[in-house]
Each structure stands twice: as C-alpha cells, then as structure tokens.
Amino acid sequence: MKQTRNCACPHDTQNKRKQILDAAYIVFSRKGYHKATVDEIISLADTGKGTVYNYFVNKEQLFYTLIKEHSLPFEAILTGIVASKKMPLEKVEAIIKAFLDFYIENADLWRVVMYEVRGLGVEGYSNFTHEQRAQYEAWFNQTIGMIEKVLVEGKQHGVIRLQCNANRVAHSIFSVIVTSVFRNFIGEDIGETAHNITELVLYGVAAD
Amino acid sequence: MKQTRNCACPHDTQNKRKQILDAAYIVFSRKGYHKATVDEIISLADTGKGTVYNYFVNKEQLFYTLIKEHSLPFEAILTGIVASKKMPLEKVEAIIKAFLDFYIENADLWRVVMYEVRGLGVEGYSNFTHEQRAQYEAWFNQTIGMIEKVLVEGKQHGVIRLQCNANRVAHSIFSVIVTSVFRNFIGEDIGETAHNITELVLYGVAAD
Amino acid sequence: MKQTRNCACPHDTQNKRKQILDAAYIVFSRKGYHKATVDEIISLADTGKGTVYNYFVNKEQLFYTLIKEHSLPFEAILTGIVASKKMPLEKVEAIIKAFLDFYIENADLWRVVMYEVRGLGVEGYSNFTHEQRAQYEAWFNQTIGMIEKVLVEGKQHGVIRLQCNANRVAHSIFSVIVTSVFRNFIGEDIGETAHNITELVLYGVAAD
Amino acid sequence: MKQTRNCACPHDTQNKRKQILDAAYIVFSRKGYHKATVDEIISLADTGKGTVYNYFVNKEQLFYTLIKEHSLPFEAILTGIVASKKMPLEKVEAIIKAFLDFYIENADLWRVVMYEVRGLGVEGYSNFTHEQRAQYEAWFNQTIGMIEKVLVEGKQHGVIRLQCNANRVAHSIFSVIVTSVFRNFIGEDIGETAHNITELVLYGVAAD
C-alpha cells in the first residue's frame, strides 16, 4: 500500500529535506516550539512521518537545524558591515538596519528561539541539550557582539561614549530593535525606522 | 484512610487559596507555564488536586489570577510616582528604578508572562482566552503607559525631546530595563543601575 | 465528557489496581512482554489509560509487580517444604510437585519471564532496569536454591549422591520440570508426573 | 553520488547473500529477534537495505533461513552418531557431547529461537508463519528425536530403562544439556561436562 507521492523531478534528493525545513519554519513560527506538532509539519511538507526522522534525529534537532541555517547568513551580513569601510556612526545605523531586516523577516521564528529555547528554564524547562542551548546563546552573543564591536570602534574614534560596559549597551540597543519589531513599531520605510532607532540610541531623549 | 492535614486555624478557607497561589508562583517561575504541572503545584501547596479547581477554573485562570494579584500593587506604585511632585527627569529615574525593583523581584515569573503568554502564538498557540490575552496586554500597556506619561510630561516641560511616538520610546525604555534584568546586568546597587539606564536613555551613546 | 464507569461497590479503591494486574496477567501471558500493549491491557481491565500509570510507573514496572506478587507466595510454599519434617527423598518429590503445580498454573507468564526478561540480551536487549533484571534472577535462584537445599540435606543423610555441584544439579532438575510443563508432558495426575520426574532424576535411565 | 562498494570478485552475487546471513547471525545473537533491526544488519553486512529484500522476503524469513542453514549440518552430525557402530551407552555420551558442541557454539542464536520464536505466543505473538513455526518445531523434534532413537536402541539392548515415554525422557535430557549451556555450567573440558551429564541422566542422583 506504500504510495510514493507524485514527483516530476528526478533530482529531488535534497528536496524533501528542504520541504520539511520550510514547513517546519512555518509551523514553528505559528505555534511556537512546544505547540508545534510533527504531524502538522509533515502535513504541510507533504511528506511521511518517517522522512522527517531520516533527515533529523528528532524535533529538537530539526528546530536547531532550522535556526542554524537561517542564522549563519545573517551573521555573514553583520560581519560584512563591521568589516566595511564605513564610518563608525554609519556602521551603527547600517547594523541596526540589518538587524531590523532580519528580525522583521524572521520575527515569529526568532521570538520562539528567544522565548522558548533561550530564555527559559534553568531547571529542566526544555528538552534541549545543554550543548544546543549553549549554541543558541552563542549565536545571539555572536550577533549582539557585532553591535558591540561597532560601539568599541566608535569609542576609539571618539564618536561614541559608553557610560558602562559596551556589551551591556549592545544588549540594550538590541533590545530596542527587537522590541520595535515584536511590537510592530516598523513603518513603511524600514530605513526610516532604522534611522529613528539610531537617533534614539545615539542621542537619547533628553532635549539639548 | 483520609488524612486531614495539620490545621490549627479555623479560618483557613482563604488559606488554601493563598497556599496554592504561593506554590503556583514558585512552580511557574521555575518551570514556565507549559512545563509547570498542577501536580507539582499541589504537592508544594500541600493540598488536594480538586481544591485547585475549587478556587480556579483551570490552570490558565490560576496563572492569570497569580499575575493579576502581583500586577495591581505594582501599578499603584507607578501611579504614585507619576502623580508625585517630582521634576520630570527625576520621575524618569524614579520610574526606571521602580521597574527595576519589580522586575528583579519577579524576573522569572514575568519572563513567563512575556515569553509564553503574551509573546507567542497568533494562531491557537495557547489555550488562553482572547480576553485573558487582551488583559495581559492591557497590564503591560498600563505600566509602560506610565513611562509614556512621564515622557509626555517632560516634553511639555521642554526637558524631553521625542524623535517619534512617545509610546514607542516608552517601549524602548521598557525593553532596556527588562533586558538589564533578564541578562543579569544589575549590579549591587540597583539605584546605580537605574541611574546608568536613565543616562543612557536620556543622552544616548553619542559623544558630545 | 469524562465518564466514570459503573461502580456499585464503594470500597473499590484497590480494585482498579487488581483489575489492571489481572488483565496484565492475561495479556502478558498471551502475547509476551514486547507484543503486549498497554491498550490491550486497559481494554481488558475496563479502565482508563491514565489509571495504569497512577498505579505503575511504566509497563516494565507493571510486569515486575505482577511477577513479584505471584512469586512470593510460591517461595513461601517452597520454604515450607524445605522446613518440613519429611524425609529428604520425600522432600525431593514434594518440591518437584510444588514446582509442577506452580508452573502449570503460571506456565505462559513464566515463559515470558524466562524468555523475554531473564534469558536474553546481555547488551541492551530489554528496557528493564539492571536492578530489576537482577531481581528476576534472584527470584529464580531463590526457588532453584530450594531444590539445592533439599539435595544437600539428602547428601548429608547419605541418600543423595552428587556427581558435581549441587547448584548445577538443582538447575538440571529444574529444567526437567520446566520442560515437562512447557512441552505439555503433564498427565491427568500431576502427582504421577511428579513421581515420574522424581524417579528419573533420582535413579536415571540406566537399567540396573 | 552512488558509491559502489569495493569488490574485487566478479561473482559476488551469492556473496551479498552470505554477508547478510553472517551479519544477521551476529545481530540476532546479540539483540534477539525483536530488538534486532534490519538497519543494523545491513550496516554490518555493508550492503543496501533493498538487497536484503532481494534475497529474503522479510525479516522473519531471513531469520528462518539463517536457522535452517545452521541446523541442517548439525542434524547430519547427529545422524552420523546414531548410525555409528558405537555401543548404545557410548552413543548417549557421544550425542550429548555433540549437542554441547553445537549449543555452545550457537548459544546466543539458539536462545533466540527457543525464546522468541518457538516458545511463545500461542495467539498472534509473533508474525511468523504457522508453517515456519511448525518447521522450527520440527527441527527441534528432529534433533531431540536423535536422542530418543539412541534411548530406544539402548532399551532394546537392555541397557536403558525408561520409566515413561522415551520422547519425554529425550526432552528431559535435552533440557539438561541446554540448561548447562545457557547457565554457563560448562567447564574447560567439554568432554568432561558431557560425561557428567551422561552420568547424571543415566544413574540419577540417588545414592546406590
């Protein structure tokens, strides 16, 4: 009774894997990690249940892979900005813009990462491996570290002034960006939003 | 074989309710909403399973009540600051300090609110009532609205300058506060941390 | 929609537990450990799935408990025979008879113990705890040890001669008994079968 | 990406079959029938999954074939002993020795036959065909029948005395042999163990 699904293309070898990842992206984004079911993912991926477990050892590792494969290109973009010839304050705006682009695109899924995987449960909250959790954390630190680098560079150029730890300020900036996205504070023009945020973090709210 | 629990007081009627809420506070804080089990709560509350359902219609409403009863006093404190005779910029620092105090005290539980209840799941993520979710949202807006009020007042006094929407700036400030707490960026002296955050949001990171 | 099953008796507290154990006895006997499903057990026990897990931590521990509760009375019977005033050779026959009685009664279930739990799988064969497996082994050794005791006593009285280790001979006798049961070599009269086996192990097959 | 395995020989057609059977021998011996997986077998056989199903219709028939091909040579050896010119009592010891040799060699795998295939499950326990189960049974009876033949021959020569059915006695002797193997009651010298067992079954444990 085993039926193969209709398949016009011969080289769809890695197709199923992609279908599953795409479906997982959608389902995890909509439902969050815990409420997402493998059944819903395979239904959307138009694949069999076993197929998921051919490509991914379990639900956690599927999620992990999903994040990893979206995270790496983003890190590359950030690295590019940091390494660019821009002036420090321009880099600040550029990097804020890059964060906005990425988080707007991946808002729902990254909310899940931040909320269900990274954020919670010191004690037995999730079933995620300690190594995996550390890796998620490392990814965040990696990207936030890019903001930090730009801040430090700005300080060396004398255009940035840091009341406290650069890392903490970087986290603060990050939080403002993420909040803007998650609270839907993004206007038509992302560039404008990026500019506003930049102004805010650079000059604060105090009147001159 | 029915065992009565040791109970000297005759009016422990509302005692049970409090025991349950106290236990729920601990368990939800430790495990998050989804991983917390009613079994663990009753075990900690030293009560029967049915008793929980005498006082609370279900797990969600128990959580809801828990949050409500902790949220209201906090709102009162904020209201007090807003209504006080302080100067606007002093109010900013005072209100940031109040937020820090509250979120440090209730970090774990409020993380759960933000992450598991409010944050996630447009579609069928949680079993929370639409009304309940709206109420959680309202509470947040209520408290963040206090920041907004102070900002607006400061603007009227000409000591605050708002690049954009006051509400959005209030959310940004809120996010910086919360990030400081959740990332453990709080030093020995909370007042000092409050001051640092205030400086950051007032004057930004740009060198003069 | 939760429905309670019809229940005339008020004190059926430990009833469910017994119903489950009885059903488990039947299903494990028929299907063996691995092929037995919890679904089939609850269906036969006329109980809910959760109930099983209220009384037993998992399938393994259910099986374990089942065996334990049947094993202990048997051990008591054997102990009684060993401690009795009978003559050694009479004890041999009595103990063989007791074994036959027990194994005939519990043939199918004990086959499962011997075949699926005790017998197999040095390496990760079953999911049984090491402690549990050791306990199963201990129960067998306990009962076979009774045979051994009687043999040793007989030797001291000069009516038994042991070519080799008493323990090994006891195991051999045990195997003959078990084989008789599992191969259905039992006639109408169990006493007669016991006598035949006794004759065989006492005097062998060599002609005088 | 299709990789051909290293293969010097052109006629490896039946090689694959042998590789699979050899791997199956190892895996079934280690894990038992149910816990053994086709994946593990092909991994050890260094072959593809489909290949197994080219040679064997399913897992059961693979196991069946494995047993058959090991069983037949053993039967031949037994037949040789029965047909030999030895004296009846010598034949008894010789045949016991032959059984020991074979069961020591194949202890783990035959345990599986006895425990998982033959022994259990009157009703729907395994997926084995009725014919297959009958065949396993027939093989056992075949080999045990050899013991029986020698006993009957001995009786005709007046050196064996049978309290009861020769077949039952043969099974008893068989069970003693198998128990010795499975319980690791075999010393350095298999011949000596064979002698001990022979003594036991011929003369029993009663003192003269």
Place this chain on the structure above:
DNA sequence: CATGAATGAGTATTCATTCAT
C-alpha cells in the same frame, strides 16, 4: 469545602517494507 482516583485526548518516535533509479 477538601480530596484524589479515574480518565483519555494528544504526541514523539521506531522500524519493517517498498520501489524508482
């Protein structure tokens, strides 16, 4: 009011088998 035994819907995962290449 307090209790806790009973309940069952919901879910991740395994693995023998198929069949297109």
Place this chain on the structure above:
DNA sequence: GATGAATGAATACTCATTCAT
C-alpha cells in the same frame, strides 16, 4: 542486481480536568 529515500502503522506515556465521597 543493488541501492536507499520515502513511508506510516503502531505504541508508551503525560497531564489537565472531573466528580463521587
């Protein structure tokens, strides 16, 4: 013949909720 990607039926276990006592 050889291969292995795709498949889905089968199954143990959790936990919020109910209700008879």
